[in-house]
Amino acid sequence: xxxxxxxxxxxxxxxxxxxxxxxxxxxxxxxxxxxxxxxxxxxxxxxxxxxxxxxxxxxxxxxxxxxxxxxxxxxxxxxxxxxxxxxxxxxxxxxxxxxxxxxxxxxxxxxxxxxxxxxxxxxxxxxxxxxxxxxxxxxxxxxxxxxxxxxxxxxxxxxxxxxxxxxxxxxxxxxxxxxxxxxxxxxxxxxxxxxxxxxxxxxxxxxxxxxxxxxxxxxxxxxxxxxxxxxxxxxxxxxxxxxxxxxxxxxxxxxxxxxxxxxxxxxxxxxxxxxxxxxxxxxxxxxxxxxxxxxxxxxxxxxxxxxxxxxxxxxxxxxxxxxxxxxxxxxxxxxxxxxxxxxxxxxxxxxxxxxxxxxxxxxxxxxxxxxxxxxxxxxxxxxxxxxxxxxxxxxxxxxxxxxxxxxxxxxxx
Amino acid sequence: xxxxxxxxxxxxxxxxxxxxxxxxxxxxxxxxxxxxxxxxxxxxxxxxxxxxxxxxxxxxxxxxxxxxxxxxxxxxxxxxxxxxxxxxxxxxxxxxxxxxxxxx
Ligand SMILES: Cc1cc2nc3c(=O)[nH]c(=O)nc-3n(C[C@H](O)[C@H](O)[C@H](O)COP(=O)(O)OP(=O)(O)OC[C@H]3O[C@@H](n4cnc5c(N)ncnc54)[C@H](O)[C@@H]3O)c2cc1C
Numbered sequence: 001x002x003x004x005x006x007x008x009x010x011x012x013x014x015x016x017x018x019x020x021x022x023x024x025x026x027x028x029x030x031x032x033x034x035x036x037x038x039x040x041x042x043x044x045x046x047x048x049x050x051x052x053x054x055x056x057x058x059x060x061x062x063x064x065x066x067x068x069x070x071x072x073x074x075x076x077x078x079x080x081x082x083x084x085x086x087x088x089x090x091x092x093x094x095x096x097x098x099x100x101x102x103x104x105x106x107x108x109x110x111x112x113x114x115x116x117x118x119x120x121x122x123x124x125x126x127x128x129x130x131x132x133x134x135x136x137x138x139x140x141x142x143x144x145x146x147x148x149x150x151x152x153x154x155x156x157x158x159x160x161x162x163x164x165x166x167x168x169x170x171x172x173x174x175x176x177x178x179x180x181x182x183x184x185x186x187x188x189x190x191x192x193x194x195x196x197x198x199x200x201x202x203x204x205x206x207x208x209x210x211x212x213x214x215x216x217x218x219x220x221x222x223x224x225x226x227x228x229x230x231x232x233x234x235x236x237x238x239x240x241x242x243x244x245x246x247x248x249x250x251x252x253x254x255x256x257x258x259x260x261x262x263x264x265x266x267x268x269x270x271x272x273x274x275x276x277x278x279x280x281x282x283x284x285x286x287x288x289x290x291x292x293x294x295x296x297x298x299x300x301x302x303x304x305x306x307x308x309x310x311x312x313x314x315x316x317x318x319x320x321x322x323x324x325x326x327x328x329x330x331x332x333x334x335x336x337x338x339x340x341x342x343x344x345x346x347x348x349x350x351x352x353x354x355x356x357x358x359x360x361x362x363x364x365x366x367x368x369x370x371x372x373x374x375x376x377x378x379x380x381x382x383x384x385x386x387x388x389x390x391x392x393x394x395x396x397x398x399x400x401x402x403x404x405x406x407x408x409x410x411x412x413x
Numbered sequence: 414x415x416x417x418x419x420x421x422x423x424x425x426x427x428x429x430x431x432x433x434x435x436x437x438x439x440x441x442x443x444x445x446x447x448x449x450x451x452x453x454x455x456x457x458x459x460x461x462x463x464x465x466x467x468x469x470x471x472x473x474x475x476x477x478x479x480x481x482x483x484x485x486x487x488x489x490x491x492x493x494x495x496x497x498x499x500x501x502x503x504x505x506x507x508x509x510x511x512x513x514x515x516x517x
Contacts, residue, residue: 239458239459239461251457299459301483302484302485307414398451
């Protein structure tokens with residue numbers, strides 16, 4: 001292989017294989033238009049084409065695929081949620097993720113690490129017990145570990161008691177994993193494109209066209225397209241698209257920031273999360289520590305980074321891992337998270353016929369990419385919401401049947 | 414640190430303030446429809462652009478209004494709520510015989 005690498009390095013023409021053919025001109029009409037070329041939109045396209053035979057599909061992306069929150073998240077995948085609706089839903093996603101490299105014939109660098117949610121108070125320990133019981137009941141590996149065990153499983157942690165928030169134990173979720181987030185977008189996009197889906201990048205949807213309460217097409221900055229059905233999967237821009245389609249969502253767009261350190265030799269296998277400290281840390285396959293925290297304190301349509309975030313986060317990271325004090329930060333960034341009041345997503349039908357919504361993914365939607373693709377495709381193909389996603393319908397708000405996932409998602413992912 | 418101008422306390426670090434949502438008309442809870450109440454309690458305009466918002470200066474427990482651009486994060490203007498509201502907002506008691514049929 002070194003010779004191949006040398007040849008590659010010296011070649012004048014860039015010999016990399018293209019993931020998908022440029023889509024060229026917009027067709028005047030499609031059966032399904034998918035608005036947003038993040039992981040969710042591309043996965044919906046893939047499952048529609050592969051399992052429902054719907055291939056006259058366009059994915060319309062205003063930037064480049066995976067350039068939104070899909071390429072900005074900290075890539076944590078898990079299913080140890082608190083509500084039965086959430087646990088069942090995310091469990092299917094984890095199972096799909098475990099097979100995804102084979103399904104797409106594309107290595108997404110899926111890496112099972114074990115996920116530890118730290119408890120610093122008795123109240124938190126009690127919630128962890130509750131979560132562990134709900135999880136086990138639904139067949140998800142999840143258990144409470146106390147300090148002695150934790151010391152053996154994650155010896156890097158500072159478990160001393162003379163710190164501001166001593167660690168009492170943790171919820172341990174063995175299947176907790178990370179993956180290469182860009183590869184998820186490229187894998188789904190490439191596979192969808194080979195099945196005949198058109199992926200139009202640098203194309204912005206600027207309007208939704210309806211007649212008599214029924215969708216007939218979308219308008220883009222490159223012209224109008226007629227379509228039978230459309231779905232929006234635009235994360236931070238969800239309210240903007242919903243307004244074009246004539247309805248409101250229970251969503252606020254709030255930045256979520258993250259950062260990585262310089263690469264270090266592998267020393268941390270586990271994914272470590274603390275809800276009380278608003279920290280999560282894992283070490284990527286490149287050796288960088290990937291770190292994130294809570295969302296920004298107020299709404300904003302922007303991906304700017306702030307010093308406050310970095311200062312607050314690092315103070316807490318150092319409380320868990322004091323020996324990282326001399327390590328340098330490499331990059332910091334933000335994504336626009338579409339936050340719901342109950343920390344659960346919004347998926348399904350909308351007041352506009354043949355127009356579907358996939359939104360409210362806030363700080364937790366990367367792990368749901370495969371299950372969203374599979375189940376939203378089923379909804380779009382059949383017109384009926386599968387049981388697994390029915391609890392997350394938009395009309396739950398009017399029914400005041402919220403799915404409070406707050407206990408499990410406080411740390412923001 | 415980003416600075417916000419509090420109408421009561423002058424320029425302060427933004428970390429002293431809490432965001433309180435967009436300023437919206439408050440429907441009469443006993444007489445509005447369920448859809449209006451859902452809209453008020455749960456749905457959001459989530460405006461992209463300049464918007465009027467409630468903000469709270471936590472150390473002095475002072476609520477006021479800010480006009481802020483949610484794209485550039487520029488705080489255009491802050492002022493006391495009395496500029497928009499001249500009287501206390503009171504709603505008449507529920508109509509007699511209303512068993513709260515529409516109450517969530
Ligand atoms: C810092 C950070 C850390 C996170 N960590 C985790 C984590 O550890 N685990 C987890 O599960 N989740 C995490 N998340 C959440 C997760 O990233 C998102 O929920 C998920 O990626 C959403 O995917 P998506 O495809 O819906 O959105 P996106 O990837 O944002 O895609 C939406 C696309 O829509 C496009 N678009 C917008 N408007 C238009 C328009 N008018 N026309 C055409 N295209 C448009 C955008 O350009 C964008 O590419 C994190 C998020 C952030 C920001």
